[in-house]
Amino acid sequence: MYKVFVNDKPIILTTIEEPETYFKNFNLKLVKLNRIIRELMATDLQEVRFIHKNEDKLLKKFLKKLPNVIAGGGKVYNDNGDVLFIYRNDKWDLPKGKIEGVESIEETAIREVMEETGVAGLEIIKPLETTYHIFKRNGRYKIKITYWFEMKTSFSGDLYAQEFEGITKVAWLNPEQIKEALKNSYANIKLLI
Helix, strand or coil: CEEEEECCEEEEEECCCCCCCCEEEEECCCCCHHHHHHHHHHCCCCEEEEECCCHHHHHHHHHCCCCEEEEEEEEEECCCCCEEEEEECCEEECCEEECCCCCCHHHHHHHHHHHHHCCCCCEEEEEEEEEEEEEEECCEEEEEEEEEEEEECCCCCCCCCCHHHCEEEEEEECHHHHHHHHHHECHHHHHHC
């Protein structure tokens, strides 16, 4: 099973068809994705489920339905165990961004964290869950695939918000502050935290 978010509403990719209640089932092979996205956003449906019999092909077949944007990002811990957050588009988020040129996804994640926050000395500890969300740019829907990494740093310098990317705040948040921030965050970020 995979979850792909449209805002905070999930599209569930699954092999199991269940009786419809607060959601609708669709055959992944036959689905008209643009129409389903509009329906999901304009109605009180809580989610939609795309069904395919072969679990190994679920994600691959779905990702062919829209252009893909590949991104890397970080859940960064400092020496105090606080997590690095950014505030962008009136929501708390983790730093991330699109891959450039021939860089590896790990290089992308480190570069994006540094550019968006000013934090240096980043070390990747381990990969985290990959997240998927659909967004609209220039009138077209796209799927952003974000590869996340847990990172650590001993950086203690000033934080820098990359304003031209729409970031207005950068902050190290402790567990209590994270709980509060997640009330105004994205579903994908809640999964990672």
